[in-house]
Amino acid sequence: MKVDAIVLGGGIVGTSVALQLQRRGVKVAVVDRKAPGNETSLGNAGLIQREGVYPYACPRDFASLARYAGNRATDVRYHAMALPKMAPFLLKYWHHSREDRHALIAKAYSTLIAHSVSEHRELIDAAGAQALLRNNGWIKAFRTDKVFEKSVTEALRWKDEYGIEFDVLQGDALRHAEPSLSSVLRMAVRYSSSDSVSDPAGLVGAYANLFERIGGRVLVGDASTLEPSWRVQTETGTAEAEMVVLAMGPWSGDLTAKLGYSLPLEVKRGYHMHYAAMPGATLNHPALDAEVGYMITPMVRGIRLTTGVELGFRDSPKTPVQLQAIEPVARSVFPFGERLDPEPWLGRRPCTPDMMPVIGPAPRHKNLWFAFGHAHHGLTLGPITGRLIAESITGAIPTVDLRPFRADRF
Known part of the structure; x- marks a missing residue:
């Protein structure tokens, strides 16, 4: 042909x-x-991230690096055997993540994100897929004032630099937006200019x-x-x-x-699992538990729980320890029912x-x-x-x- x-x-x-x-x-x-x-x-x-003008950077502060070194963090895990192969990539990633370099990258990256x-x-x-689209944004939720205030400062900078719209949800406003979320999530930033899809x-x-x-x-x-x-x-x-x-x-x-x-291509692995919601429970937005490092999203199949990053060989067998670690935390935040998938799904994000x-x-x-x-x-x-x-x-x-x-x- x-x-x-x-x-x-x-x-x-x-x-x-x-x-x-x-x-x-x-x-x-x-x-x-x-x-x-x-x-x-x-x-x-399922996010279409209009706010994502700054791509996800490598942490550079000593406290974060020390926490990840112990390989027990909920948002980032690694396979020790893979680190020697990934070391040149990770060093370059760390180099480009310095604040001034990251800002220059954002200037180019934002030209894509804008569309x-x-x-x-x-x-x-054109495809007749309107039923899959949600245009109410997504929320980044917080447990402590310090991390929340830092995120608000960041959101204000993004709005000033790139016109990224957001609003702040605290107390009753957050409970109204997401009545089924636990009160352990006390406040949130909602990125209202982003969309999401249910499948x-x-x-x-x-x-x-x-x-x-x-x-x-x-x-x-x-x-x-x-x-x-x-x-x-x-x-x-x-x-x-x-x-x-x-x-x-x-x-x-x-x-x-x-x-x-x-x-210089590498992968960041990640997992998801779908769950039923308990009777009467609702989730209106994709929601990130920012200080733990997982996301829950309403999908056609159920509530999807997605993990952070696993650094390892692309084709290594599944090691869903992150999912095992965050599932109890997620259950304390949202009333999950039974698992809907026979096993966790593993995906690989292609990275430069x-x-x-x-x-x-x-x-x-x-x-x-x-x-x-x-x-x-x-x-x-x-x-x-x-x-x-x-x-x-x-x-x-x-x-x-x-x-x-x-x-x-x-």
């Missing part, structure tokens, strides 16, 4: 790229080993259905069989194209290495040390494009990434300057 472009990867980024190309008259096939939205894009907290909600809403309308995999599936309705093809295949220029093996035979977009999330590094690139995705042309291959490394913001940035790749390929001026995100920055 011959098409104009093959997109390798059927997550939120790859599906968005394919859809935006197909809408611009490019004949596209998506190739993945699973149906769209059933790998990394399945397991996030996150608007691009999703447009695609959601991230379902949203990707809706975008993929729209892609197919307008002529795109979704194929099951093995991206590792890619050969320049450009062929890949699928269950229905060989797919050939003039150009390829590599959007394989945490598996992107395997293929870029095969093609001769050495990019400067916290910014790789978006743009491959430096040494004609008609090869990169779209990966979105870390915690894959769902947030999928549609704008798709638009930028599609604009670049079809000769339009990209909506956002892509120079900060090119692969040759490394």
Whole structure:
């Protein structure tokens, strides 16, 4: 089968790229080993983070580093055997997380974040997926005054620098917004300009259905069989194209290495589990218990409990000790019923040390494009990434300057 472009990867980024190309008259096939939205894009907290102008940085203060070194923190755990391999990445991550460098990164990163909600809403309308969308923001909840006041100061700075809207919920206001949350969460910052979805995999599936309705093809295949220029093996035979977009999330590094690139990609692992809510209990917003480090989100399947970060080899077996540690805490905050999943879900977030995705042309291959490394913001940035790749390929001026995100920055 011959098409104009093959997109390798059927997550939120790859599906968005394919859809935006197909809408611009490019004949596209998506190739993945699973149906769209059933790998990394399945397991996030469902946030579309308009407030996320500062990507998640590495802690640099001694107290935090000492706490994580003991490997008993609820928000970050690590596999000791993986640390030697990850050390160069972690050192660069720590370097880029210094306050002044982080602020410079935010100036570039915010140009993507600015389009996150608007691009999703447009695609959601086109795909008929409005039932999955919530536009009431999300809440970051606190137990102590000191940490809460620090977060309010941060939110005020973000509002001043980037126009990020928020409101403060305390006492009765928080109880009114979330009557089923325990009073141990005493106050919160609500980021009202952000959206969320009740089924991230379902949203990707809706975008993929729209892609197919307008002529795109979704194929099951093995991206590792890619050969320049450009062929890949699928269950229905060989797919050939003039150009390829590599959007394989945490598996992107395997293929870029095969093609001769050495990019500093690592993964942050994470887990989730769904629970029933006890009779009469409600959760109206995604809610972060900020001082413990977990999030609960109302989903189609139930209440999703998501963990923080686990540092380890990408393909190591599941070690859901974080989930085991936070479940009792989460049950004391919200009235969970029984578990709804047979086992915890494990996902892998694709990360770069400067916290910014790789978006743009491959430096040494004609008609090869990169779209990966979105870390915690894959769902947030999928549609704008798709638009930028599609604009670049079809000769339009990209909506956002892509120079900060090119692969040759490394």
